[in-house]
Amino acid sequence: MGKKILIGIVVVFIVMQFIQPAKNTSNEIPRTDFIVMNTPPSEVATILKTSCYDCHSNNTNYPWYGSVAPVSYILANHVNDGKKHLDFSRWGTYNQRQKEHILEEIREEVEERHMPLTSYINMHEEAAMTNDEIKTIIDWIDTSLSMTKLYNEPVQ
Numbered sequence: 001m002g003k004k005i006l007i008g009i010v011v012v013f014i015v016m017q018f019i020q021p022a023k024n025t026s027n028e029i030p031r032t033d034f035i036v037m038n039t040p041p042s043e044v045a046t047i048l049k050t051s052c053y054d055c056h057s058n059n060t061n062y063p064w065y066g067s068v069a070p071v072s073y074i075l076a077n078h079v080n081d082g083k084k085h086l087d088f089s090r091w092g093t094y095n096q097r098q099k100e101h102i103l104e105e106i107r108e109e110v111e112e113r114h115m116p117l118t119s120y121i122n123m124h125e126e127a128a129m130t131n132d133e134i135k136t137i138i139d140w141i142d143t144s145l146s147m148t149k150l151y152n153e154p155v156q
């Protein structure tokens, strides 16, 4: 590789570090949060927080390399896209039909091992779900879907 090209790449890399996406870190747990509203058993809460909340809530725990572009761009993209589909922090703002639909989708994504994303598991071993953990989530969702407390009116 020519020396000029190499210097060019280094300059682009350095400039990128100054153009950073906003971090998805809120210090508050809102009252519309899924776990706050539904008080699931602690195993369920722990699984969701460990395997899902980084991309589907207002509170992402960033790894150290999460501040290094272009990794920071990729993470921001995953979080924005993830929250568009499902935002546990805004659970209370979903209406009854949306809640039911999302619970069914969570069940399906987990059962088929589509979630958490493989690229995420590769970097976060602890987020990989065991068969027991998958069963815990599925059983809890099935029970919840037959109860009324998840179907409260949206919180404004």
Ligand code: HEC
Residues within 6 Å of the ligand: 048, 051, 052, 053, 054, 055, 056, 077, 078, 079, 081, 082, 085, 086, 102, 105, 106, 109, 110, 115, 116, 117, 120
């Ligand atoms: C690394 C980030 C990341 C993690 C961790 C993650 N997701 Fe996702 N999730 C996404 C993205 C990005 C999308 C939207 C694109 C897609 O469907 O692949 C998504 C979509 C979804 C959807 C909507 C699917 C659809 O068809 O609309 C559900 C439901 C979901 N995730 C549930 C979960 C659950 C449950 C967990 C934890 C077990 C989880 N996700 C963990 C990033 C993530």
